[in-house]
Amino acid sequence: MSPLSLDLSPDLFPALTEAQADPDGPGAHRPALRFGDRSLTYGELAATASPLAARVAEAGRIAVWATPTLETAVAVVAALLAGVPAVPLNPKSGESELGHIVSDSAPTLVLAAPGTQLPPALAALERLDIDTSAPTTSLPSPGAPDPESPALIVYTSGTTGPPKGAVIPRRAIATTLDALADAWQWTGDDILVHGLPLFHVHGLILGILGPLRRGGSVRHLGRFETAGVARELSEGATMLFGVPTMYHRIAETLPDDPALAKVLARARLLVSGSAALPVHDHERIAQATGRRVIERYGMTETLMNTSVRADGEPRAGTVGVPLPGVELRLTEEDGTTAVEAYDGETVGEIQVRGPNLFTEYLNRPEATAAAFTEDGWFRTGDMAVRDPDGYVRIVGRKATDLIKSGGYKIGAGEIENALLEHPGVREAAVTGEPDADLGERIVAWIVPADSQSPPTVDELADHVARRLAPHKRPRVVHHLDALPRNDMGKIMKRALTHD
Missing domain, CATH: 3.40.50.12780 (ANL, N-terminal domain)
Structure with a gap:
């Protein structure tokens, strides 16, 4: 340098x-x-x-x-x-x-x-x-x-x-x-x-x-x-x-x-x-x-x-x-x-x-x-x-992307990258939500490549577990038509809410 x-x-x-x-x-x-x-x-x-x-x-x-x-x-x-x-x-x-x-x-x-x-x-x-x-x-x-x-x-x-x-x-x-x-x-x-x-x-x-x-x-x-x-x-x-x-x-x-x-x-x-x-x-x-x-x-x-x-x-x-x-x-x-x-x-x-x-x-x-x-x-x-x-390597924002699950500190970004390697995933975002056993469980928000045949939670969990580690697998998957983004293309995770 x-x-x-x-x-x-x-x-x-x-x-x-x-x-x-x-x-x-x-x-x-x-x-x-x-x-x-x-x-x-x-x-x-x-x-x-x-x-x-x-x-x-x-x-x-x-x-x-x-x-x-x-x-x-x-x-x-x-x-x-x-x-x-x-x-x-x-x-x-x-x-x-x-x-x-x-x-x-x-x-x-x-x-x-x-x-x-x-x-x-x-x-x-x-x-x-x-x-x-x-x-x-x-x-x-x-x-x-x-x-x-x-x-x-x-x-x-x-x-x-x-x-x-x-x-x-x-x-x-x-x-x-x-x-x-x-x-x-x-x-x-x-x-x-x-x-x-x-x-x-x-x-x-x-x-x-x-x-x-x-x-x-x-x-x-x-x-x-x-x-x-x-x-x-x-x-x-x-x-x-x-x-x-x-x-x-x-x-x-x-x-x-x-x-x-x-x-x-x-x-x-x-x-x-x-x-x-x-x-x-x-x-x-x-x-x-x-x-x-x-x-x-x-x-x-x-x-x-x-x-x-x-x-x-x-x-x-x-x-x-x-x-x-x-x-x-x-x-x-x-x-x-x-x-x-x-x-x-x-x-x-x-x-x-x-x-x-x-x-x-x-x-x-x-x-x-x-x-x-x-x-x-x-x-x-x-x-x-x-x-x-x-x-x-940035793994996410402290306020929205740091997930504490099962005693581990997990960055949402690495899970999102792993999900995007799945052929059935077009876009992906990962958040955490409260879980009585784990503290927080990992939630994936997916825009599927084929809306008629989206990947299942088990399929995506196995995919992430093989690439990263079992404790980083998503426990919940939501399918969306599009992820909310701002003018710079950043995903607005605060807009991701459960139905």
């Missing part, structure tokens, strides 16, 4: 600064952003974003209506140039959630693409439309912000209450992107393609700001489709970012689309994140393309923590090793006793510490304090095991 040089200077985008300084230089003509048939070079991005930065420099805090468009990327870059915290808003959020976010973050204006209809929850905000069609002469950026100053306020999913605003400093963005550059051998020659939403860490920070920090380019699909992936990879894109739902669709398409298999085989890096990619989909993609998807692990509050490295073993079912600069430990249920085992079996909660972490939950000092241990480790709430070589 090569050492990481942490660049904590205020300049997040050296290539953009270079284009500002020399509008006629070769760097100014390099492609930066492309959304469909609309694109900006670094020179055009500088000439568009810097006047916008000057306009919002005194705004205090701004909201960005984060549609998957060129305007969103320009708005966020402008806010970062100005040193003004930006609050990306999910266009699919309901009125109540939007109202909470606007009230909590108190932006002074909202940036949006021209012609976009904004919901009533934003009516009280001053609106500023982003014009990317006629860049003006580049202006000097406002004074260089402190690396510790807030860059983004990204709201959590709010699964256990109202969404909390994670205040992400410039330092965290820079160090995470530089650590990923080290792990993935990411350079300005790379061209990234993705179709992720732009209101969260994966799509916005990794997918848009990542290429711009490297001086490379990004091609956004607008919305994900396998044909778009094939087109962009055939036209020179080198990297693909996606979530498991997207890679599942790719795996389903590959048998009938040899052209897609061919271009995926040529990609330098295929990266999945935001949720665990089932081993079954890993294997189907590897078999069809000869290339393996690598996974990384992060969250809103920590940005990225671990990844399979480009020069490491792309092992299915793991999220690799800690990124440079990131400390990671597993702890027992008391939250302080370290799990020392590297045996691939002993489960503990992941805690992390490093320059990639957020500063605080906005307006929530109690929640901020509760999120950290006394010695400064962030409690992720994710449960994992470590293999002998240090690879981390």
Whole structure:
């Protein structure tokens, strides 16, 4: 693993600064952003974003209506140039959630693409439309912000209450992107393609700001489709970012689309994140393309923590090793006793510490304090095991995926992967429910491959027992037409209820 040089200077985008300084230089003509048939070079991005930065420099805090468009990327870059915290808003959020976010973050204006209809929850905000069609002469950026100053306020999913605003400093963005550059051998020659939403860490920070920090380019699909992936990879894109739902669709398409298999085989890096990619989909993609998807692990509050490295073993079912600069430990249920085992079996909660972490939950000092241990480790709430070589395998969330059955601590994730290897299972989720004898019994929620002939509980129990261990077999099976998922493709287990 090569050492990481942490660049904590205020300049997040050296290539953009270079284009500002020399509008006629070769760097100014390099492609930066492309959304469909609309694109900006670094020179055009500088000439568009810097006047916008000057306009919002005194705004205090701004909201960005984060549609998957060129305007969103320009708005966020402008806010970062100005040193003004930006609050990306999910266009699919309901009125109540939007109202909470606007009230909590108190932006002074909202940036949006021209012609976009904004919901009533934003009516009280001053609106500023982003014009990317006629860049003006580049202006000097406002004074260089402190690396510790807030860059983004990204709201959590709010699964256990109202969404909390994670205040992400410039330092965290820079160090995470530089650590990923080290792990993935990411350079300005790379061209990234993705179709992720732009209101969260994966799509916005990794997918848009990542290429711009490297001086490379990004091609956004607008919305994900396998044909778009094939087109962009055939036209020179080198990297693909996606979530498991997207890679599942790719795996389903590959048998009938040899052209897609061919271009995926040529990609330098295929990266999945935001949720665990089932081993079954890993294997189907590897078999069809000869290339393996690598996974990384992060969250809103920590940005990225671990990844399979480009020069490491792309092992299915793991999220690799800690990124440079990131400390990671597993702890027992008391939250302080370290799990020392590297045996691939002993489960503990992941805690992390490093320059990639957020500063605080906005307006929530109690929640901020509760999120950290006394010695400064962030409690992720994710449960994992470590293999002998240090690879981390996440087995689920502490709140929903840790099942205590018959004296064992069992992670739902490994059972879900085993179930997905059964030919009669299309989708799977695993939860626990109270059991007088076992403490908790394992419950499987299955979308069968053939609804007319679903696998039985005994069949699935035997299947899991053979692959894992008898105590990990499901005792109850429910058949569903589909699993409830959020916008990122994560299964919403709290919505799984018994009839």
